[in-house]
Amino acid sequence: MDRRLFLASTLALAACGQTAAQPAIQATPLKSLVPFPIGTCAMTGQFEDPAWVELCLTHTSQLTPEWEMKMEYILSEAGDYRWDAPDRIADFCTTHGLRLFGTTLIWYSQDSAYFRSLDPTRFRREYDRYIAEVAGRYRGRATGWDVVNEAVAEDGNGLRDCLWSDALGQDGYIARTFEQAKEADPDAVLFLNDYNLENNPVKGATFLRLVERMLARGVPIGGIGTQSHLDIEIPEGQTTAFFREAAQFGLPIHVSELDASLRREGRIDTRSQRQKLAQQTARVRELTEAFMDLPPAQRFAFTVWGLRDTDSWLRRDARDDGKDSPLLFDAAGRPNPMFQAVVDGFA
Numbered sequence: 065m066d067r068r069l070f071l072a073s074t075l076a077l078a079a080c081g082q083t084a085a086q087p088a089i090q091a092t093p094l095k096s097l098v099p100f101p102i103g104t105c106a107m108t109g110q111f112e113d114p115a116w117v118e119l120c121l122t123h124t125s126q127l128t129p130e131w132e133m134k135m136e137y138i139l140s141e142a143g144d145y146r147w148d149a150p151d152r153i154a155d156f157c158t159t160h161g162l163r164l165f166g167t168t169l170i171w172y173s174q175d176s177a178y179f180r181s182l183d184p185t186r187f188r189r190e191y192d193r194y195i196a197e198v199a200g201r202y203r204g205r206a207t208g209w210d211v212v213n214e215a216v217a218e219d220g221n222g223l224r225d226c227l228w229s230d231a232l233g234q235d236g237y238i239a240r241t242f243e244q245a246k247e248a249d250p251d252a253v254l255f256l257n258d259y260n261l262e263n264n265p266v267k268g269a270t271f272l273r274l275v276e277r278m279l280a281r282g283v284p285i286g287g288i289g290t291q292s293h294l295d296i297e298i299p300e301g302q303t304t305a306f307f308r309e310a311a312q313f314g315l316p317i318h319v320s321e322l323d324a325s326l327r328r329e330g331r332i333d334t335r336s337q338r339q340k341l342a343q344q345t346a347r348v349r350e351l352t353e354a355f356m357d358l359p360p361a362q363r364f365a366f367t368v369w370g371l372r373d374t375d376s377w378l379r380r381d382a383r384d385d386g387k388d389s390p391l392l393f394d395a396a397g398r399p400n401p402m403f404q405a406v407v408d409g410f411a
Contacts, residue, residue, distance in 0.1 A: 091399045091403060091404075091407070093122050093123050094123040094124070094392075094406065094407070094410075095123055095124060095125045097407065097410050097411075098363075098366070098410050099360070100360075100363040100364065100365055100366060101124075101125045101126035101163050101364075101365040101366070102123060102124045102125055102126065102365070102366055102367075102368075103124055103125070103126035103127065103128055103163075103165060103365050103366065103367030103368070104120060104123075104124045104126075104127065104128070104367060104368050104369070104370065104371050105127070105128045105129070105130035105321070105367070105369050105370060106120070106127045106128070106129060106130060106153060106156070107129070107130050107131060107132060107149075108132060108149045108152050108153060110375070111152070111156055115397055116371065116372070116375070118397075119371050119372070119393065119397050120371060121160055123371075123392075124162070124371075125161075125162055125163060126162055126163040126164075126165055126207070126365050126367065127153060127156070127157050127162050127163070127164060127165065128165045128166075128167050128320070128367055129149075129150060129153045129166070129167065130369075130370075130377075132149035132150055132153060133149075133150040133153070133166055133167060133168075133198075134167070134168055134171065134174055135170075135171070135174045135175065135176055135194070136174040136176075137149065137150070138150065138198060139176045139178060139194065140176075140178065141176065141177040141178050142178065143178045143190070145197060147201065150201075150202075154202060154205055154206075157205070158205070163207045163365075164202065164205050164206045164207060165206065165207060165208050165209075165210075165318075165365065165367070166198075166199070166202055166206040166208070166209040166210070166252075167209070167210035167213065167257070167320075168209075168210040168211075168212075168213040168257065169194075169195055169198060169199060169209055169210070169211050169212070169241060169245060170195070170211065170212050170213070170228055170237065170241045171212075171213040171214060172213075172214055172215065172224045172226035172227075172228065172229075173213075173214065173226075175226070175227040175228070178190075179191070179227060180227065184231065187231050188231075188232070191228075191231075191232070191240070191244075192240075192244050195241060195244040195245055195248060196244060196247070196248045198248075199244075199245045199248035199249045199252070200248040200249065202249070203248065203249040203251075203252070204249075204251070206249065206252055207252065207253065208252050208253035208254065208255060208286075208287065208318070208364070209245060209249070209252050209253075209254055209255060210255050210257040210289055210320065211241050211242050211245045211254045211255060211256065211257075211285075212237075212238050212241050212242070212256055212257070213257045213258070214257070214258050214259060215234075215238055215256070215258065215274065216258050216267055216270050216271050216274065217267075217270075218260075218267075219264075219266065219267070220260075220264050220265075220266035220267030220268070220269070220270045220271075221266065221270070222234075222270065223235075223270075223274070228241075235277065235278070238256070238274075238278060238283070239278060239281065239283045242254055242256075242278070242283045242284050242285055243283065243284065245284075246284040252286075253286040253287045253316055253364065254284060254285060254286040254287065255285075255286065255287040255288065255289040255318055255320070256271075256274070256275060256278070256285050256287075256288060256289065257289030257290075257291065257318075257320055258271050258289070258290070258291065259290075259291035259292075259293050259321070260291075260293070260295075261290045261291075261292075261306055261310075262290065262292060262294065262298065262302060262303040262306050262351070263293075263294065263295040263298055263302075265302065265305070265306070268306045268309070268310075269309075272309055272310060272313075275288060275313060275315075276313070279313070285315070286315065286316065287315050287316040287317065287318055287364055288310050288313065288315050288316070288317045288318070289317075289318045289320040290306070290310070290317065290318070290319060290320065291320050291321035291322075291369075292319050292320070292321060292322040292323075292351055293321060293322075293323055293324075293325075293369070294322070294323070294324040294344075294347050294348065294351060295347075296324050296325070296326070296340070296343040296344045296346075296347045297328070297343060298347065300346070300350065301350075303347065303350050303351050303354055304350060304353075304354045304357075306354075307354035307355065307357070307358065308354075311358055311359070311362060314362070315362065316361070316362050316363070316364035317355070317358060317362050317363070317364060318364040318365050318367065319351065319355055319365070319366045319367060320365075320367050321367060321369040322348075322351070322366070322367065322368045322369060323368065323369045323370065323376060323378065323390040323391055324344045324347060324348050324390055324402060325378050325388055325390045326340040326341070326344060326387075326388050326389055326390065327378075327388050341401050344401070344402055344405070345401050345402060345404070345405035346405075348402050348405040348406060348409070349405040349406075349408055349409045350409075351409070352366075352405065352406050352408075352409025352410060353409045355409075356409060356410060368391060368392055369391075370390075370391050371391060371392065371393055371397075372391060372393045372394060372395055372396075372397060373388065373389050373390060373391050373393070373394055373395055373400070374395040375391065376388075376390050376391050378390050389402070390402075392406065
C-alpha cells in the first residue's frame, strides 16, 4: 500500500508528553517487512469501525477471533451451537485475503453447564462432537488452531485441574483433544498454547516437558503457541532462553497474543514513564529478535493481541486508569514506541 503512518513522537517525547517537536519516523506496513504472517485478534463489532479496518488491513495478514470462537460463545447451556459471529470473522478473512487462525477448542477457563450435566459416557461423546463440529466447520479455512489452551498450572508446578482433566485425566484430555482435532481438520496446524512461558522459567520448562511427553506418545501436536503477554520487568535474556529451548522440537512457533503492559501489579510503582517505555521496548525487541532467530520454517506467525491501546483487554480492566499503552498503536492509530521495537527486531 502507498499509505504511510507516522510515529509522531520519539521514545523520549512520549515519555514527557510532547507530540510534534521532532521529525516523524516513517512506519511501513508491518506485513510488508517479513515473509511470515502478522496477526491480530478481532471481534465482529470492530468490523463496523472503518479506522480499525484500515489499520488491520494495512498491517496484518492473519486474524484470530478474540472471544467469539470460544466455547463460552459457541455452546449454550442446552447444547446448541451458535455460529453467527465466528462465521462472520471467517468471512471477513475470506473477503480481505487474511489467514484465519482459530482459538480455542478446549480451555480450562471456559466450559459449559451443558457438559456438567452429562454422565461420563455422554460426556465423552459430546466432547468429541464439540471438537468435530467446531474444527470441522472451518476445515480448509482455518490455517491452525489453539487446540488446548493454558494447560499448565499458574505457578508452573504441574498441570491445571479443571472439568476436562477431572473427566478425562490431565494428560488424557490434552491427547484426546489433539487426536479429535486432527481427525476433524487434518491439514490445520494444531497448537498447544499457554502464557507466562517467557515470564516464568518454571512454567516454561513445565510446558516444554508437556510438549515432549505428548510427542513421545504420538499426540499430533503440530506447533507451540506462546501468548507473550510480556512482563516488561523480567531479566534480559529470559525470553531468548525460552525460544532457544522451544525451538529444539523443530515445531512451528506462534507468538500468539503479544502485548506488554506498562502497569506494575501488586507493588507501588515509582518508575518514570521513560523507564517504563525503555523496559517495554527492550523486552519487545528481544522477543521479536528471538522469533527472528528461529529457522524460517518455524516462524508460524507473529500475532499482537489487539491493534490500538484502547482495543486491549488490559484496558477493559476495572483497575485501568486509561494510561496503559500495551500495544503497537495509540487510540488514534498512531504508532507507539513499541511499534518501532518490533520493526527494529524484524530488521
